[in-house]
Amino acid sequence: xxxxxxxxxxxxxxxxxxxxxxxxxxxxxxxxxxxxxxxxxxxxxxxxxxxxxxxxxxxxxxxxxxxxxxxxxxxxxxxxxxxxxxxxxxxxxxxxxxxxxxxxxxxxxxxxxxxxxxxxxxxxxxxxxxxxxxxxxxxxxxxxxxxxxxxxxxxxxxxxxxxxxxxxxxxxxxxxxxxxxxxxxxxxxxxxxxxxxxxxxxxxxxxxxxxxxxxxxxxxxxxxxxxxxxxxxxxxxxxxxxxxxxxxxxxxxxxxxxxxxxxxxxxxxxxxxxxxxxxxxxxxxxxxxxxxxxxxxxxxxxxxxxxxxxxxxxxxxxxxxxxxxxxxxxxxxxxxxxxxxxxxxxxxxxxxxxxxxxxxxxxxxxxxxxxxxxxxxxxxxxxxxxxxxxxxxxxxxxxxxxxxxxxxxxxxxxxxxxxxxxxxxxxxxxxxxxxxxxxxxxxxxx
Amino acid sequence: xxxxxxxxxxxxxxxxxxxxxxxxxxxxxxxxxxxxxxxxxxxxxxxxxxxxxxxxxxxxxxxxxxxxxxxxxxxxxxxxxxxxxxxxxxxxxxxxxxxxxxxxxxxxxxxxxxxxxxxxxxxxxxxxxxxxxxxxxxxxxxxxxxxxxxxxxxxxxxxxxxxxxxxxxxxxxxxxxxxxxxxxxxxxxxxxxxxxxxxxxxxxxxxxxxxxxxxxxxxxxxxxxxxxxxxxxxxxxxxxxxxxxxxxxxxxxxxxxxxxxx
Numbered sequence: 001x002x003x004x005x006x007x008x009x010x011x012x013x014x015x016x017x018x019x020x021x022x023x024x025x026x027x028x029x030x031x032x033x034x035x036x037x038x039x040x041x042x043x044x045x046x047x048x049x050x051x052x053x054x055x056x057x058x059x060x061x062x063x064x065x066x067x068x069x070x071x072x073x074x075x076x077x078x079x080x081x082x083x084x085x086x087x088x089x090x091x092x093x094x095x096x097x098x099x100x101x102x103x104x105x106x107x108x109x110x111x112x113x114x115x116x117x118x119x120x121x122x123x124x125x126x127x128x129x130x131x132x133x134x135x136x137x138x139x140x141x142x143x144x145x146x147x148x149x150x151x152x153x154x155x156x157x158x159x160x161x162x163x164x165x166x167x168x169x170x171x172x173x174x175x176x177x178x179x180x181x182x183x184x185x186x187x188x189x190x191x192x193x194x195x196x197x198x199x200x201x202x203x204x205x206x207x208x209x210x211x212x213x214x215x216x217x218x219x220x221x222x223x224x225x226x227x228x229x230x231x232x233x234x235x236x237x238x239x240x241x242x243x244x245x246x247x248x249x250x251x252x253x254x255x256x257x258x259x260x261x262x263x264x265x266x267x268x269x270x271x272x273x274x275x276x277x278x279x280x281x282x283x284x285x286x287x288x289x290x291x292x293x294x295x296x297x298x299x300x301x302x303x304x305x306x307x308x309x310x311x312x313x314x315x316x317x318x319x320x321x322x323x324x325x326x327x328x329x330x331x332x333x334x335x336x337x338x339x340x341x342x343x344x345x346x347x348x349x350x351x352x353x354x355x356x357x358x359x360x361x362x363x364x365x366x367x368x369x370x371x372x373x374x375x376x377x378x379x380x381x382x383x384x385x386x387x388x389x390x391x392x393x394x395x396x397x398x399x400x401x402x403x404x405x406x407x408x409x410x411x412x413x414x415x416x417x418x419x420x421x422x423x424x425x426x427x428x429x430x431x432x433x434x435x436x437x438x439x440x441x442x443x444x445x446x
Numbered sequence: 447x448x449x450x451x452x453x454x455x456x457x458x459x460x461x462x463x464x465x466x467x468x469x470x471x472x473x474x475x476x477x478x479x480x481x482x483x484x485x486x487x488x489x490x491x492x493x494x495x496x497x498x499x500x501x502x503x504x505x506x507x508x509x510x511x512x513x514x515x516x517x518x519x520x521x522x523x524x525x526x527x528x529x530x531x532x533x534x535x536x537x538x539x540x541x542x543x544x545x546x547x548x549x550x551x552x553x554x555x556x557x558x559x560x561x562x563x564x565x566x567x568x569x570x571x572x573x574x575x576x577x578x579x580x581x582x583x584x585x586x587x588x589x590x591x592x593x594x595x596x597x598x599x600x601x602x603x604x605x606x607x608x609x610x611x612x613x614x615x616x617x618x619x620x621x622x623x624x625x626x627x628x629x630x631x632x633x634x635x636x637x638x639x640x641x642x643x644x645x646x647x648x649x650x651x652x653x654x655x656x657x658x659x660x661x662x663x664x665x666x667x668x669x670x671x672x673x674x675x676x677x678x679x680x681x682x683x684x685x686x687x688x689x690x691x692x693x694x695x696x697x698x699x700x701x702x703x704x705x706x707x708x
Contacts, residue, residue: 127509127513129505129506129509129510136510138509138513140516175516176517177513177514177516177517179623180510180513180623314623314624316517345708349656349659349706349707349708350652350653350656350657350706352649355708358708381704382708384692384693384697384704385704385705385706385707385708387689387692388648388652388689388690388693388697388701388704388705389649389652389653389705389706390649391645391648391649391682391688391689391690392645392649397689400692430692433686433691433692434692436686436687437687437688437689437691437692440687442687443687
């Protein structure tokens, strides 16, 4: 079915109003395109991904709309993968650099409650810089956990109960910088070619079907005057296509996955973003019948990224991928993640959070073993080292207290390797010290 | 391709810089304003006959530097007080001829302005088809605090078999990316130490030291970072409500080894 131009225009003008009512069913998936001047996210979504244009470095020569084209393909790739999850929205924003500033967009989405309290928001943005015919792409993400209506901020990412003590862990995903990727001239030509196929809403899932240009297409290419918008419900995958429903219940198709271009191969961070979307959707958020498959997909995405990303010069994002996959496996499948946490710690031995997670799960594994596997001195030092790495980290310091409380608990005695035990007087002294530190006016508890 | 990293030990202390040389170095605007941490990105140029020709645009390097430091920037700023942010200064036209241009007074002035790091590069024709690509770094707080070595100056040298191609530029960027967080965290740690912010100093110095651990040719800088961290730990232990009070004397005396070794 051909979508009349006039009708699409009406849809666009009504779009901004209609956007507010999107995702009424709680399990829906939604996509949108809008202007950075009037950013939006899907208020009912548990997790929103907002893709901003990739901008050329300030004094570089114009790249023929490559940044906007790339952003659209990133969005479509994200949309395609996201059908493994539910309660999400994926939006492409277009506009000039000053309006598409990530902080500005985030502030507007949160202040106007377009990303609802308690939900998660991922902002994807990047830079392009050029040398001769080749272009380097650098992708960044910012993840934001919107405080609840009561003002409560997000808790830890993972909690482990060991005996009578509880240990909390967190992975810092607030701001991530991915390694730059080199795109060859040939690949850039493929991006442009793919863009010419991706820039339409098709009436049927084939390239020969009747089609209408996506709104804001000029703006995607030129990033100037953007005032229209489009929102749609994502219904299903059909091969390389995704089926969408628009405001007036008409059906259309987007050519979302163009394997010939191999975008996901060139930009491994797309796997990470897919995993992060699932992590933020399911971890510590309401569960439902999609949880098992969604969590499995997210963990697999992280591990796919971890397997491909070089670690020598860029260990940070690989370590985070291992940690997040480990947390999902532990939280939802009770799989011991200590191996992954140890591997992540080896990649970033300067990270207090990585050491803390490795310590937590080493302790949990030892405590869960039959026999006397807990080596108190080594375990206490593990947590102490984590606190030493970041003396200002309240969560890590709370875990130091928890580990000494565990050592002081009578039930722990049966688990302890007596040759490595800490004298009770030392445990009591350390407990008194850590309680005093946490109670000091200069600190606030977690 | 041969890659060699070396601390240009003693260069600051031993070099004699003339007033003329210092005066000729192009100033970088923005250094003296504000109390933010500053990273100066200078030109990468071809030496010799084409001395005025830039091998890479400052903008390109600046973008790469920002990307490389983004992962440490947030951690560095955590808990910082006066330094609310990191600013990257693209110093178009600035290309020091060598470490000798950084006299002691200039280094101290830069450190006082919270300039953390400066880098520039030079491509030297070696004859035939050989080129050498030098990237120089100055860690102002380190250079300000210590003379002679470690001087706070480091260099990455790379010999190339032809004039750099885009692929070699990528290799250059990759090398720069892994070096920058090391020098940035150590320099920021020394600055925090100078500002008597012990907790921040410990965090940055131990991170820098851990990142240096595999660089066998930079043991001197690693030892320097380690020793300074232990001094910061001793200062912190004077307060009974500091995390350092939980450590034994032995652990605190080699603070970074304890914190980053398992």
